[in-house]
Amino acid sequence: MIAKLAWRNIWFKPLNTILSIILLMSSVAIITVLILLEKQFEEKFNSNIDGVDLVMGAQGSPLQLILSSVYQVDAPTGNISYDSAKVWMKNPFVEKAIPLAFGDNYRGYKILGTTPDYLKKYGAKISNGKIFENNFEVVVGNDIAKKLNINVGDTFFGSHGDAAEGEVHENESYKVVGIAEKTGKVVDNLIVCNIPSVWQMHGSHEEHNHEQVGENPKHGEEGHVHDDHEADLTIDEPGMEITAVLLKFRNKMGIVTWPRIIAQNTKMQVASPAIEVNRLFKLFGIGINALQYLAYGIMLISGISIFIALFNTLKERKFEFALLRVSGAGRFKLLSLVMIESLLLCIVGYIFGTILGRIALLLLSNSAEDDFKMSFNPYDFIWDKEGILFLLTIFVGIIAALIPAIKAYNLNISKTLANG
């Protein structure tokens, strides 16, 4: 009954109530989005660097190298000579080296030349069909297969570079031989083939080399004459170029020493995904912190708004309180009535905030999906952090109601009624 009365009371002044709830809802929504984003972002980033100690690629920004070769979100830094990369890949320190050659795209999805080890590293088993063996056979990531409705046996033409509008390579078509299982990692949004496919698609290696010098990502407007009668290239073809190599070390010393050794001795660089991702998080962290302060600020304001609303109505409600006391309610019932009113506001605000936050994340996820092939799960619940947020909301409610509740508790009924 007291809870019911509290509920009726808060809706008796709907404007005050809605203001308080909207403020609380906004702060809870912002914090919820941040909590979910931060966790899922880190999870996504960290799960993709599992098993990659260093990445070797062309000189340039190390962050760009990591973003392009590990996360497939940026343009590559350039190409490296596969022959000189091989020297390092065979180093005894190295446990596993996975070469990557970026090629074309199909409707905006990257076609990546690599070895079957790449799929294995991400734990992407073939759910349907088989792994690629011959040139121009591709395994399609799970998300792409679903979105574009691709099945084993389909064929398609790639467009050059990483823009869906790029020149279409119509001389050779890719043949889908397998669909990968869903992994929740970058592979889901990749089309994977062997490296020679990428080489062959871009013509014989002579002209390839010729136009590749220093301007790989841009090549392709002209001079792209493909020789259909050319024999299939193999991975052992000399003088070819690749984009990057993912390295896993047997000896951890390599992780520490290689960045300098490679920088001094070759035209390549190696970058550590862990360090670069950490740097990235620090950059994000500033933004996230700023948003967090803003959200807590709004929560503080909502607390003040609840306090003012309760305090203001005390004067007109003191007769109600006196009446309740006359009808047999003890002091404590009045205290709890005021408390419950505040807590109801907070709980409603929290519930709406959590829902709103997830709707926001869903929208965010859709746009991130379009731009970065990265999606967030709005139905994820992070019990500990969201639990703390809930307790914080409750705490705000209790603090806001404290003074009004004590005033109600200490109300002098006789005086109130006599002076009425």
Next chain:
Amino acid sequence: MISTKNITFQYPKGELFHMPDLYCTAGSTILITGNSGRGKTTYLHILAGLLRPKSGEIEIDSTNIVSLSERKNDAFRGKNIGVVFQKPYFIASLSILENLEMTSWLATGKKDSATAKKLLNQLGLSEHISKLPSQLSVGQQQRVSIARALINEPKVLLADEPTSSLDDKNAEIVIDLLTSLSREYKAALIIVTHDSRIKEKFHNQITMI
């Protein structure tokens, strides 16, 4: 029934009031009259257990309420004392029926909707039960106050200037209802008033001087 003995009361640093003894049986009525400032309302609040007297005894149905703890006093008042105030006070967010239900719940822990409806019916308010208090006229509100004061079938019904804000017709209705219902519900009715319209109706009067 209610009886008092040797009640004195003093506000902090105020003058000492000697309250007249009274004795009122179930179903009968006592009028407490006197000019303003003589402590009429104070006496009523003491009788209701809202103020604690400096000394003396108040016996309601063989319980001396002066000796009760504050919590027991609240509970006792809820069950055994009904109060009608000068101005009709309500819980603004609850409907007429819910106001009455709340009163019965606070005293007994149960919502006595049946009695509430019966009382509202007797008071001619049955078509207003789902209205908010603010939608009723003052006269109607005062009648609801009577219903609320009676819903727990109290031993004592206290009325503090119940007619002062009413016109002649409504004052007449309210007084008639108070006396007839207190008789029906076997409550001792004590009315504090300086309203001459009432004074002529009752013989049993205590004047505070």
